[in-house]
Amino acid sequence: MGSSGKIDLDAGLCLLRSEKIGPSLCDLVLSRFVSEMGRPPCCDKDGVKKGPWTPEEDIVLVSYIQEHGPGNWRAVPTNTGLMRCSKSCRLRWTNYLRPGIKRGNFTDQEEKLIIHLQALLGNRWAAIASYLPARTDNDIKNYWNTHLKKRLKKLEGGADCQKSSGRQQSYRSITKGQWERCLQTDIHMAKRALCEALSIEERDGRSSITRPSAYASSAENISRLLEGWGVAPASSASSQGSASTSRCITSSLEPLESPLGLSDSARESSSEPPLSLLESWLLDVESVGNGLESFLDGTGDLFREG
């Protein structure tokens, strides 16, 4: 769904706003759409709606998740009356509706991270996305396929044309032995960084596995989404009510504790976010050897040109 979809969603929200929806938003909205949408779908091919999500469907899904939390996707179409398969609901939530998603242009820092991580991890977009908590794997994949891959190709082409160009040459000439040493260094650095991150969390009195506050903050974001339609912000009861599912919510809302040790809000609130060891490692061109350093420098130059 493009920008028109966003406008439609806004229009839908305005419409709902004008109807002065009371505190029991979920009941009202769900009952309305369930009654309109007929029998609950299964995941059979027949009767399952495909294509772009409508604002109404988004509202139903967000309302449902606000109340029940994400997870148990199989039950979502049944309980909401959405004529969508469970996968579609999950995808819509994780890629678009989930709170905390940052949309729009990627920053230079993000670009470098993606390039660096792609070089290290390959096309493991979910893993890469875990280092950029505000971005979805789909977004990163799309960005890679539409922007970065092209630029890197261009870079390769440039390297072919200019065989004497030292930087690309050095990347290409990296030997297997050098690469393995780099890799070992990377693994070592990653381990250290992970230990550092874990020790920081312990000092903060937080578990690295469960974060009860995760859904609370997410619920706040959802309530922000719902804000203005006369809905009370996600109540503490709602947050508490979801406590039993906090583990599941934690894992699906914030797939991984950011290994960078920075929350989005922390990143956004500080104009000059401090780099953790791991983040430094990811951005530190030294750590991956001169070859990649040159490579990244080259791409950086390219980006500046582009």
Place this chain on the structure above:
DNA sequence: AAGCCTGTCAACCGCCTTATC
């Protein structure tokens, strides 16, 4: 102005992994 081309991105598909019985 109209048609074509290209870029972008949301969504789907199919496969794989994990969990449960």
Place this chain on the structure above:
DNA sequence: GGATAAGGCGGTTGACAGGCT
């Protein structure tokens, strides 16, 4: 241990918008 269901992931597609000729 095998079967089945559910969730997760990566590749791909298709619709749409904007630019170009």
